[in-house]
Amino acid sequence: MARKDKQVADAHLESLPLSMRLRLARQQKNISLTEMAARLAYSKGYLSGIENGNIRITEDMIRRYAEILLASQEELEELLRLFHGSDSKRQTLSWFMPYQRNIFFTGRDALLQEVHARLQTSGPGSRLLAITGLGGIGKTQIAIEYAFRHRQDYQAVLWLNADSPETLLESCVELAGYLDLPEKGARDRQATVGALRHWFKVHPRCLLILDNVDNPADLQAFLLPPDNCYTLITTRRQVIGPIGQSFELLEMSPDESVQLLLRRAQMISPATALEQIPDVMLTLAYEIAKELDYLPLALNQAASYLEETGCGLASYLKLFQEHRADVLQEFDSVASNYQFSVATTWKLSFDRIQQTQPTSSQILYLCAFLNPDRIYEEFVQQSIAYFNPELAPLEENPLLLHRAIGELRKYSLIRTQPDSGALSIHRLVQAVIQDSMDEETQRMYAQRTVSAVNHAFPLVTVAHWHETWSQCQRYYSQVEACVKLMDRYQLTGDEVSQLLSKAGHYLRERTQYQLAQQMYQRALQIDRQLYGDEHLGVATDLGNLAVIYEDQHQFERAEKLYRQAISLQERISESANADVSLLKRYVNLLQKTERQHEAGQWFQRIGTHDTEHALTREVINDNDPRILYNEEGHWTSRQHAGDFNNDAHFTETPGASFQCQFTGVGIEIISDTTVYTGAIEIYIDDTHIQTTNTARFSVEKYTQTIVFSHTNLAPGPHTLKVIVVKGSFILDALAVFSFNGTNLEAHSA
Template sequence: MKKSEQTTPNALLRHARDQRGWSREYVAEKIGSDPKSLGRWERGVTFPQPYYRQKLCELFEKNAQELGLMPGGADKTDKGIDSGLSPRLQGTLPEASGASQPPAAPILSIWNVPYRRNPFFTGREAALNALHAALTHGKAIALTQAQAISGLGGVGKTQTAVEYAYRYHDAYKAILWARADSHETLVSDVVSMVTLLKLPEKDEQDQNRVLDAFKRWLQENDDWLLILDNADDLMMVNDFLPSLGQGHILLTTREQVTGRIAQRIEIEKMEPEEGALFLLRRTHKLAIGAPRDNVSYTYWNKAIDISRMLDGLPLALDQAGAYIEQTECGLAGYLDRYQKHRSVLLGMRGPSVSDHPEPVATTWALSFEKVQTANLAAADLLRFCAFLHPDAIPLEIITDGASELGPLLEIAAADLIALDMAIGELRRFSLLRRDPENQILNIHRLVQAVIKDGMDQDTQRRWAERVVRAVNRVFPDGTFETWQACERCLPQAQVCAALIKQRDVLFEEAGQLLSRMATYLQERARYAEAKSLYYQALEICEKTLGPEDSKVAQILDALAVLYFYQGKYSQAESIEQRALAIREKVLGLDHPDVADSLNNLATICQEQGKYTQAEPLFQRALDIWERKLGPEHRYVASALSNLGLLYYVQGKYAEAEPLYIKALSLNEQTLGLEHPEVAYKLHNLAMLYRMQGRYVEAEPLFVRALLVREQALEPDHPDMALSLNNLGGLYRLQGKYDQAEPLLLRALSIRESKLGLEHHHVSYSLADLGLLYYAQDKYSAAEPLLRRALAIRKQVLGSVHPDVAEALENYADLLQKMNRQGESAELDAQARTIRAKYAEEDKIQ
């Protein structure tokens, strides 16, 4: 029989317990362990895991060395976890596993939990144990069913999830946290997590692609924990959950019916004694880990009374503790204040409102009254923030939008010291949180609700309009250079869009904000969202400014471009003609904005094969821009490039080339080498060289354009497909079939998913892929592609268009090879008819 391993008793831990007169049972209960484990630690048989080591240190108010909790008695400290995060977030990471952990335990390397561990966290042991058992029960299953921490707003669901993450972090390689209070915030956090995970799709523009990459990572990796906080819309959240994977999913939600999506664990309110213990610790009347006997009988009874009065709601108790600590009114004073305000507060938020319970409203109303007395600007700041998205409110909305915030807050916002004082006053009561590194504010949504519900309708409308005007001040114009700033302000702008619609806001700034949002979303190829905002902006501007105002024309012009991107050319042409008519009437015939409409209308005509109509429009736009903006302006470069493209599609290559070269040179000088506009010019010149058979000159231009777009755009942006498709086409012409196919397939996939299956540009990808298979004698693979390309072009462009003729010719050639001579001859005849029509038009011109 083996001899038992010799151990060294831990006299320090035993001595500290005996000195305080605590039993093993008492200490074990306080740290959430059992007396047997504590006995093994004291005998030196084992060492506690990091979680219990921390609990013991907090209970005895000593460090690990003073309690003899480190293996071998060495003076060691645990190494921090390398999360790959910023120093700010690294400061919130839990302790890494020490030597007492078994070697097989996973090593936590990814962590983005945004909250520090709450030192005042009290109770919830039954819920935490049930949660841990439920998640680990199905360890061998492909994916354990999601667990949902469910309960009333403010009951402590988020804090319980935070505690779980810290307590059981040793069981995971990655712990990921996302806000799920809305689709927009969840998408935003998924994008951030994809960046944290360093996935190739981190710079994708199409958020659906980013989501797919994130779900794929979850399916292909194990030992992860995904926490989705405030997941009240479970159907929306379900779209973000993987169907497979070796990990755990934890939701916090107010929803009581979780269905098949998750197994529900109810978080109940605290018992009076538990709530009293939490409140005494929160107000520093009782040290963390100390027994309740250490406070007087009077304190304990008052704490019990407050806990009962607030019905054991942790958020209400925490808020009460903050008020008591900051004002030093004492427990009795708080009780007295509550009694005096009870009837007013019950009238404001009745007990029947389940998601905004009475005690929370009571606490916040008392705090707000104190703020109102101490700092009027702070009170207005809270009112202002009540109408914004609660998370990540950029400070520049307040500082740069100061003139729209009302007289009191305007003065404070223009003075950084005064603004600091206002924010500091709100932070005293935890009504507002500040992130100095990212220059953002955060406010709890229930605080927002209580503040708004305390206003009459006129006051609510006044603050809602101030928010719209202030956000309009800071939201950029949506051009490439402003994309980062646009994304930072987008959640606030989206809230404003909802306010504008809900409250029927009708003033010019509202239309301006909606239009700029739409421009940004359009640039990011989020066409459906952009279209809705454009029409909302158009309606406001037509009502406030009249149907023939230049700002109405500006929105119409942008809307026409949106329809052009979607391949809806007839709608685009009609709208652009209206925009042009307004601009010519209001601004004059040679205004730069008139040139903008001329240029866009010419582009729309060109895409439809109306070349004779397009050329004079391009020429006129170029002339206006050169005279009004100067010969080196970026708009002049666009006009030159567009005119060159018109000549290119007509086969006038000698006329197109100098225009392309000049446009490229101008953009490189004014915008730099890495701008997306430069990529357009590179691509157009490369296409010209490709058509002329100058493949050696074309390839580096195609490659450079692709690299620029890869740096500036998401991987599935339609412009990426343009570069991929035409570079793949060049490789096809060069006989580099193995290099061509993956590029063409990727381009087709992007266009189908981003533009739709029937878009004109999808036909280009189908045709190039079909021609690749044709060149490889894979006729059966080529035939459905070329047939579909022809059908799309006829549907979108009509039966008489040069691109339709090209598709007819391609398909006819293939059918000839497939011994379908009759069909081939018929298609070839149709193509000749179209070509003859355009040749005659050129002759007339």
């Protein structure tokens, strides 16, 4: 027979210990001990020990109790105050903390556990941990929450403000006064610092928090506790030197962001789970969190505005989208427990960089107008002189570029990804930089950005296919950013037209015909505005559109445009300088539509202008009957947007293979690259050429990636065979290089 749950009287609530408070709260909600144990995934005996005061309760357990019991914010705060009050009196020797605990602190549990675990490791420098990151990312809040959660693990918890040497010295004097050191009133403040060093030596297991350190390397000569103490630093600097460990604090997760926004705005209780939030409210909250790019300070700022004005989520979202610059300036320093708004926080850094490191500020301005993710270092090096001609030395000297980037990293205004060689910038940093400029300055920098991207983004050519294709693949996101700038600022000019044409050519080769067509049409419109209808650039644009229509089997439209382009070209150019590529394409179209007689007549017009040994590239899709797959490989066909012709063949079977015979001088294998794909062995004419790992060593995924290219074969027939060694493999297409358009041939294996 089960024991009856012992009832607790409600009288004299203030005198009840924490354990009894929890039991009373549970009973008032009519939840039995058995039900509570099941919902918490603990035994009844364990919970009974907690509620009887025989087992020490943790803060996490208190929060879980409160969530299940649907406790109010006031009730949760009272329980936490009781918990921390008893712990601090029992275990903490000294508590010097200028901040109250943030009752709206949300999420970050795994991160706080990591902070604690890393501080407790042994070894030189292991007891110093620096939390680095962008201003407003939540470094100080993490340090405050850690101090409150783990105060019982230290004999003393002491806090120093360190945003400048002067502030740090003043904070040391205040701490010496709190500790009642004899040197607390010394005129020589260095003597006060020395006294603090001695205090740390004789009081082990203390936690010292140094908040907002400008340069962690300077601490070594100023104030660092001995190894028997622990030091937690917050700093914008991503590099702290050899004084200890560090990790970079990133944005909150979408779920954490939504919970923080709604809890801080007092729109839900702390115990409300995401699945309990109405769908309309939840959808709007996710949209706002995304607009704010999951930055804690911005989320807190938005929530404070929502609470103060009561405007509602939909109104705030519309307000932010239409008046972003003004909204990012709004803040409540008391409610947010932070001195500055998002915009002001970063503007202080911008101004300092602009004054002391003008080269770095120009790189920052370039990044502010680009796609914020995967801004490759070599892209910056190739393009920066076209963004600002004064920065041409950076194009030739990588050391200068690295120094300039390093200055931005000091303030965490950009991040670096060592595995991919890319930079990234927070979207709100971009917004604040752009919003600090007037419309004319914005337009100037937008035009410069297009010029920079146009220079770095190559024209895909058969002669340099592998190099140009890889660059286009890496830089295409920046083309998309430029298209948005073109729309926003109505940009025109040669650079704009050239970039659109090059992007169209790349997209056509990827079989993204609709997007390519849009790019070519925009280039045609701009060239006509610039030069009128009678211009060679217009003829080229018409020819590009003709090719797109031909690829989509719209032969009548293609023929009309070919004829217009050829006629315009002949009217403008002298015959000796005629571009025969349009004529040759038109002849191919006539042959394709079985009009051999007309094709012969037009071919005569090519005459001596034809290039005899032109290198050509022909792509065949993965489902072409000329590619033969072994049945034991369990190959499956998939449909996927972004693949060549939006499909590919896929296998996870070791030993799976395919082969194809071709006639030409080279061949490429086109695949997807992810962290999950594996290795393949490649044979040409029964000779092992190489083993290739198709995986990328980062989270990035690229479709239509050239994973193998060999273009030094003797002209003639060859056999390609590929065997999957391990992992998965995706065959998207093959490409064969030949002279004068030699056709691909395949035979039975």
